[in-house]
Amino acid sequence: MATLEIRDLHVTVEADNATKEILKGVDLTVKQGETHAIMGPNGSGKSTLAYSLAGHPKYTITSGSVTLDGEDVLEMSVDERARAGLFLAMQYPVEVPGVSVSNFLRTSATAVRGEAPKLRTWVKEVKEAMERLNMDSSFAERNVNEGFSGGEKKRHEILQLELLKPKIAILDETDSGLDVDALRVVSEGVNRVRETGEVGTLLITHYTRILRYIKPDHVHVFANGRIAESGGAELADQLEAEGYDKYVKGGASA
Amino acid sequence: MAEAQNIPVGSTTAGQIAVAAESTVATRMSAPPSFDVADFPVPHGREEEWRFTPLERLRGLHDGTAVATGEGVKVAVEAPEGVTVEAVDRGDARIGKAGIPVDRVAAQAYSAFEKAGVVTVPKETVLTEPIRIAVHGEGGVAYGHQVVELGAFAEAVVVIDHTGDAVLAANVDYILGDGAKLTVVSVQDWDDKAVHVAQHNALIGRDASFKSVVVTFGGDLVRLHPRVTYAGPGGEAELLGLYFTDAGQHQEHRLLVDHNVPHCKSNVVYKGALQGDAAHAVWIGDVLIEAKAEGTDTYEMNRNLVLTDGARVDSVPNLEIETGEIVGAGHASATGRFDDEQLFYLMARGIPADEARRLVVRGFFAELVQQIGVDDIEERLLVKIDEELEATV
Numbered sequence: 001m002a003t004l005e006i007r008d009l010h011v012t013v014e015a016d017n018a019t020k021e022i023l024k025g026v027d028l029t030v031k032q033g034e035t036h037a038i039m040g041p042n043g044s045g046k047s048t049l050a051y052s053l054a055g056h057p058k059y060t061i062t063s064g065s066v067t068l069d070g071e072d073v074l075e076m077s078v079d080e081r082a083r084a085g086l087f088l089a090m091q092y093p094v095e096v097p098g099v100s101v102s103n104f105l106r107t108s109a110t111a112v113r114g115e116a117p118k119l120r121t122w123v124k125e126v127k128e129a130m131e132r133l134n135m136d137s138s139f140a141e142r143n144v145n146e147g148f149s150g151g152e153k154k155r156h157e158i159l160q161l162e163l164l165k166p167k168i169a170i171l172d173e174t175d176s177g178l179d180v181d182a183l184r185v186v187s188e189g190v191n192r193v194r195e196t197g198e199v200g201t202l203l204i205t206h207y208t209r210i211l212r213y214i215k216p217d218h219v220h221v222f223a224n225g226r227i228a229e230s231g232g233a234e235l236a237d238q239l240e241a242e243g244y245d246k247y248v249k250g251g252a253s254a
Numbered sequence: 255m256a257e258a259q260n261i262p263v264g265s266t267t268a269g270q271i272a273v274a275a276e277s278t279v280a281t282r283m284s285a286p287p288s289f290d291v292a293d294f295p296v297p298h299g300r301e302e303e304w305r306f307t308p309l310e311r312l313r314g315l316h317d318g319t320a321v322a323t324g325e326g327v328k329v330a331v332e333a334p335e336g337v338t339v340e341a342v343d344r345g346d347a348r349i350g351k352a353g354i355p356v357d358r359v360a361a362q363a364y365s366a367f368e369k370a371g372v373v374t375v376p377k378e379t380v381l382t383e384p385i386r387i388a389v390h391g392e393g394g395v396a397y398g399h400q401v402v403e404l405g406a407f408a409e410a411v412v413v414i415d416h417t418g419d420a421v422l423a424a425n426v427d428y429i430l431g432d433g434a435k436l437t438v439v440s441v442q443d444w445d446d447k448a449v450h451v452a453q454h455n456a457l458i459g460r461d462a463s464f465k466s467v468v469v470t471f472g473g474d475l476v477r478l479h480p481r482v483t484y485a486g487p488g489g490e491a492e493l494l495g496l497y498f499t500d501a502g503q504h505q506e507h508r509l510l511v512d513h514n515v516p517h518c519k520s521n522v523v524y525k526g527a528l529q530g531d532a533a534h535a536v537w538i539g540d541v542l543i544e545a546k547a548e549g550t551d552t553y554e555m556n557r558n559l560v561l562t563d564g565a566r567v568d569s570v571p572n573l574e575i576e577t578g579e580i581v582g583a584g585h586a587s588a589t590g591r592f593d594d595e596q597l598f599y600l601m602a603r604g605i606p607a608d609e610a611r612r613l614v615v616r617g618f619f620a621e622l623v624q625q626i627g628v629d630d631i632e633e634r635l636l637v638k639i640d641e642e643l644e645a646t647v
Binding site: 100 | 559590594595596598599600601602603604605606607609613614615617618620
């Protein structure tokens with residue numbers, strides 16, 4: 001069973017000619033089949049965790065370790081991480097002019113699967129996955145994320161999640177900017193992938209709203225660059241009622 | 255591509271639509287068109303038509319110091335049956351019929367060539383195989399002139415291939431009879447040190463259609479000046495261009511479409527990718543709609559994709575309209591950038607960095623390449639684009 005292990009992860013970022021530590025010792029284990037929600041206020045370092053795991057060059061790992069089934073993730077390049085089974089659904093997916101969605105998906109699937117998918121089954125696979133996400137077939141001919149609405153960008157991310165079948169999926173604020181209908185469609189997509197039991201999910205969110213659709217096994221409160229508290233789904237209810245106040249204050253005085 | 259969202263440092267993307275009594279296209283030239291090099295002052299580099307060009311890299315083409323060497327350039331013409339291939343003297347009436355030199359180097363080429371090549375496709379002859387003109391640089395200095403003439407209702411594809419190393423100034427005239435159809439592909443696949451300056455003049459007959467595909471990969475400095483005028487109404491010009499500018503290269507394409515008669519069309523699409531330090535691409539797109547050119551339909555577009563830091567693009571579309579009685583006129587210019595975030599996004603989907611770059615550049619050029627319509631050229635271009643990417647990345 002695939003396991004992502006994060007141990008005492010410290011991450012810095014360069015900003016305004018100064019080095020700032022954003023992650024201050026994160027410990028977390030995500031196993032295949034589990035869903036972990038990471039919740040926290042703005043600026044707590046949630047997205048930094050997501051991008052650091054994916055290998056974004058902006059972030060420097062200063063200490064700690066990340067392994068996927070014992071393999072050192074931090075030694076891998078960004079594309080190697082993806083091929084090893086890590087997937088990051090981004091909060092702000094990037095426009096790639098000149099590259100059609102269909103070309104992008106096929107190139108990506110070829111890279112991740114290690115061989116080009118057979119054309120006939122691939123076309124069917126993509127078509128069905130798009131239909132499930134209420135995406136029009138014309139979508140495939142558009143350029144990646146170019147002119148997409150917020151909802152279209154997120155659906156496109158989840159489409160990739162369904163096609164690439166990672167071992168560990170990190171969803172960075174996939175719920176942000178979505179109306180209720182889009183949120184439902186996107187959540188259903190995530191749930192289809194979870195139900196296979198073959199993916200460990202790290203759901204990063206600011207709001208509890210998405211947790212009505214995607215039920216986490218574990219909830220972690222993220223504050224001041226580390227996990228401040230962990231619990232079951234009931235912890236989300238407590239956050240819904242009380243907000244992040246006590247964690248933010250606690251972080252400030254620590 | 256998003257309109258000029260990410261303009262790299264050092265690029266300008268300026269445009270203007272002028273409705274003017276006086277043409278800025280004409281007034282910005284330092285001298286009126288002429289066949290005589292003596293009519294042009296030696297440029298100093300601040301003139302409008304020279305300000306983007308590094309004169310010191312012209313190797314003397316602009317100031318008379320570049321003297322032709324015997325075996326500077328070899329030209330081989332391969333033509334199907336029915337096509338006439340000649341070498342003629344300066345006095346031949348067909349030379350210069352399509353256009354007059356507009357700058358000193360073009361006039362220098364006209365004043366200095368020994369024999370001009372003339373390729374003629376007789377009227378109503380429809381060729382099924384391309385005419386191939388191979389221009390191979392042997393390391394010397396050369397001046398040349400080539401005429402391609404199609405009689406009425408003739409149809410032909412001409413491929414002009416530039417390879418090797420040379421310092422070359424050469425003009426090309428395309429003369430299209432009424433109803434003729436000509437596709438010309440000019441490939442600049444020079445070695446790294448080559449210098450190539452040329453004016454391409456097309457004169458499009460009544461109801462004739464002209465398609466020019468300019469592909470520039472190589473050379474130290476390439477400066478091309480494709481120009482179109484119409485001899486009668488109903489003419490169509492499609493000017494496609496593709497360039498891949500590498501570190502240290504200067505590639506300049508200066509276009510003019512002169513809508514001088516009514517009811518003609520023009521469509522200009524040039525796309526370029528740049529990578530490496532001091533890669534410099536210049537695109538000037540002048541379209542002139544004269545007062546008498548009612549019913550004109552024109553569009554011009556330039557797109558640039560900057561792959562690395564240190565590259566520079568100057569893109570200047572310029573549309574002058576002297577009559578409002580037209581079908582359409584438009585222009586667009588945008589310079590986008592393949593940036594680290596795009597690279598990260600593609601790599602985060604398992605795609606290796608070099609393949610990600612290839613994906614973006616192929617995608618960027620694909621639409622244009624598909625419009626060329628000459629299979630072996632299309633394939634060669636895609637291979638070449640991949641090679642260019644592998645060379646530097």
